[in-house]
Amino acid sequence: MSGPEPGVRVPDAEGRLTASGAAETEFRFCPTCGRGIDRRASFCQYCARALDESVPQSVYHEPISAGKRVLLYLCSLLIPMFGIALGIIYTDKDDEEHRSVGMKCLILGAISLIFVPTVLAAVMYVMVLGM
Numbered sequence: 001m002s003g004p005e006p007g008v009r010v011p012d013a014e015g016r017l018t019a020s021g022a023a024e025t026e027f028r029f030c031p032t033c034g035r036g037i038d039r040r041a042s043f044c045q046y047c048a049r050a051l052d053e054s055v056p057q058s059v060y061h062e063p064i065s066a067g068k069r070v071l072l073y074l075c076s077l078l079i080p081m082f083g084i085a086l087g088i089i090y091t092d093k094d095d096e097e098h099r100s101v102g103m104k105c106l107i108l109g110a111i112s113l114i115f116v117p118t119v120l121a122a123v124m125y126v127m128v129l130g131m
C-alpha cells in the first residue's frame, strides 16, 4: 500500500478507489454527494449524478421506450388533461428526449381538448336532429 502523493486527495471511504493507485487514476469529487469518483466517469457511481464536465447539459434520465411513447401519446389523445400535465412536466426536464415527447403530448392533449368536445357536440347534434 503506497500512500498518496502529498497534495493529492485520495478518497478513502471506498477501498477499491484507493487500491487502484493515485498515479493512474485521477479523482474528482462528486458535487452532489462529495465522494471520490473516476474523472473519466460520466456519472457518479454512488448517486448517479451526471458530471457536467465530461458531458455538458446531458443529465441522466431513463430512456423512453417506443411502447411507452405510444402509450403516452394515446393517453394524451384520450385524456387531454393527462397530455397537457405530462407535457408541462416533461418539457421542463433537462434532456432532449423528454422535452420532445412532452411537447408532442402537450400538442396531442391540446388537439384533443378542442377536438373531443367538438366531436361530442357534433354527435349529440346529429342524434338530436337525426332521430
Ligand SMILES: [Zn+2]
Residues within 6 Å of the ligand: 030, 031, 032, 033, 034, 035, 044, 045, 046, 047, 048, 049
Ligand atoms: Zn455522487
